Amino acid sequence: MKLFSCTRCEQVLFFENTVCTSCGQNVGYSQDAAALVAIPDDVRATTQVFEVKLPSGKWRRYRKCANYVEHDACNWLVNAEDADAYCRSCRLTEENGELYAADNRRAWLEIESAKRRLLYSLYALKLPVASKADDPATGLKFRFQRGTDERPVMTGHDAGLITLNIAEANAAFRENMREKMGEAYRTVLGHLRHESGHYYWDHLIRGSDKLEAFRALFGNDEESYAAALKRHYDSGPPADWRASFISEYATMHPWEDWAETWAHYLHMTDTLETARSHGLMLRIPGKKREKLALEALVFRDYQSLSTGWQAVTLALNNLNRSMGVKDAYPFVLSPRVHEKLCFVHELIAGAPARLSSNSAKTRGKTAASRRSSLFSWLRPRAPSAPSSSLG
Numbered sequence: 001m002k003l004f005s006c007t008r009c010e011q012v013l014f015f016e017n018t019v020c021t022s023c024g025q026n027v028g029y030s031q032d033a034a035a036l037v038a039i040p041d042d043v044r045a046t047t048q049v050f051e052v053k054l055p056s057g058k059w060r061r062y063r064k065c066a067n068y069v070e071h072d073a074c075n076w077l078v079n080a081e082d083a084d085a086y087c088r089s090c091r092l093t094e095e096n097g098e099l100y101a102a103d104n105r106r107a108w109l110e111i112e113s114a115k116r117r118l119l120y121s122l123y124a125l126k127l128p129v130a131s132k133a134d135d136p137a138t139g140l141k142f143r144f145q146r147g148t149d150e151r152p153v154m155t156g157h158d159a160g161l162i163t164l165n166i167a168e169a170n171a172a173f174r175e176n177m178r179e180k181m182g183e184a185y186r187t188v189l190g191h192l193r194h195e196s197g198h199y200y201w202d203h204l205i206r207g208s209d210k211l212e213a214f215r216a217l218f219g220n221d222e223e224s225y226a227a228a229l230k231r232h233y234d235s236g237p238p239a240d241w242r243a244s245f246i247s248e249y250a251t252m253h254p255w256e257d258w259a260e261t262w263a264h265y266l267h268m269t270d271t272l273e274t275a276r277s278h279g280l281m282l283r284i285p286g287k288k289r290e291k292l293a294l295e296a297l298v299f300r301d302y303q304s305l306s307t308g309w310q311a312v313t314l315a316l317n318n319l320n321r322s323m324g325v326k327d328a329y330p331f332v333l334s335p336r337v338h339e340k341l342c343f344v345h346e347l348i349a350g351a352p353a354r355l356s357s358n359s360a361k362t363r364g365k366t367a368a369s370r371r372s373s374l375f376s377w378l379r380p381r382a383p384s385a386p387s388s389s390l391g
C-alpha cells in the first residue's frame with residue numbers, strides 16, 4: 001500500500017481515512033486515480049455530484065458511495081456517470097440484513113476494509129475484476145454471514161462466490177481457530193487473499209496452456225479433494241513439508257497450495273509497496289557493506305522482489321523481537337516455494353485483460369477493463385531463478 005497525503009495540508013493519510021485528522025478536509029478514494037482526493041464539505045447525499053482534482057491535474061466528477069453516506073462504512077467514490085449507487089468494492093458484497101445489525105457493525109467495517117485492500121492489489125496488478133451483476137458467469141461476489149449451530153458458515157470459494165464467516169472479524173475467535181488449526185497466522189485479509197486465489201485459478205489456469213506448468217510445480221489438481229481433505233486432517237502434513245510448501249495447509253491439495261502461494265504473493269507485493277513508499281533503506285542480510293534502497297529495486301524481476309522481501313521481513317521480525325512480541329513474518333521460504341511464487345509472479349504479469357471461458361458449462365466471458373497499475377514495475381518477462389530461502 002502506498003502512502004497518501006491530504007491535498008490541502010499534505011498530512012499523511014491512511015487508505016481508510018474519510019477525513020484529514022490535521023485540517024479536517026473530507027476525503028474519498030478514487031479508484032481511477034488510486035488516490036485519496038478532497039471532497040467538498042457540503043456533500044451530504046448519495047446522489048450529489050461534485051468535482052475533484054486528481055493528482056494528474058485532471059478534474060473528474062464523482063458521487064459518494066451509498067455506504068459512505070448512509071453508514072459511514074466506506075470511503076470510496078463512484079463515477080458520476082455510473083448508475084450504481086455503490087462503489088466498485090461495495091457492489092461486490094451480497095446485500096445481507098445481518099451486516100447492518102448493531103452487533104455486526106464492527107465486524108462488517110473490518111471485513112469491508114480488508115476487502116478494499118484486496119481489491120486495491122487486484123486492480124494495481126491489472127487483474128480482471130467484474131461483479132456477478134455485470135457478469136453472472138465469471139463475476140465475483142462476496143457473502144459475509146454469521147454462522148449458528150443450526151446454520152454453520154464455512155469460509156470458502158464456489159464459482160466466483162467468496163464466503164466469509166463474520167466471526168473471523170473477532171480477534172479472540174481468530175486466535176482460537178489459529179491455535180486449533182496450527183496456523184502461523186490468521187487474518188481477515190489473509191482469508192480474502194487466499195479465496196481470491198481459488199477464483200483466479202479457475203480463470204487463469206484451469207483449461208489454459210499454463211495448466212501443465214502448474215501441475216509440474218503444485219501437483220495434480222484432479223486428485224480427489226475430499227480424499228485429500230480427509231487425509232490431511234487424519235494424518236497431518238508430511239514431516240518435511242517446509243521443503244516444498246509455504247504452510248501446513250498448503251500440503252493438503254494442489255488447489256490449496258496454489259491459494260496459499262497466491263495469498264503470500266499478494267502479501268509480498270503489498271508490503272513491499274508500503275516499504276518502498278516509506279523510502280526504507282535496509283542492509284542486505286549476509287552482506288555487511290551492502291544496503292538496499294527499496295525505491296530503487298527492479299521489482300519486475302522476481303529475484304529482485306525476493307531480495308527486497310528478505311531484507312524487509314528480517315527487519316520486521318527483529319523489530320518485533322525488540323518489542324517482545326512474536327515475529328511479524330513467521331515463515332521460511334524454501335527454494336521450491338520461491339519457484340512457486342515466481343510462477344505466480346509470471347502468471348500475473350501476463351494475465352489477460354478479461355477472464356477466459358475455461359469451462360463452457362459454468363463460465364462465460366467478461367469485458368472487464370484493465371485497471372491502471374500502481375505496480376508499474378510488473379511486466380511480462382522471462383522467469384528469473386528463485387533466490388535462496390529466507391531466514
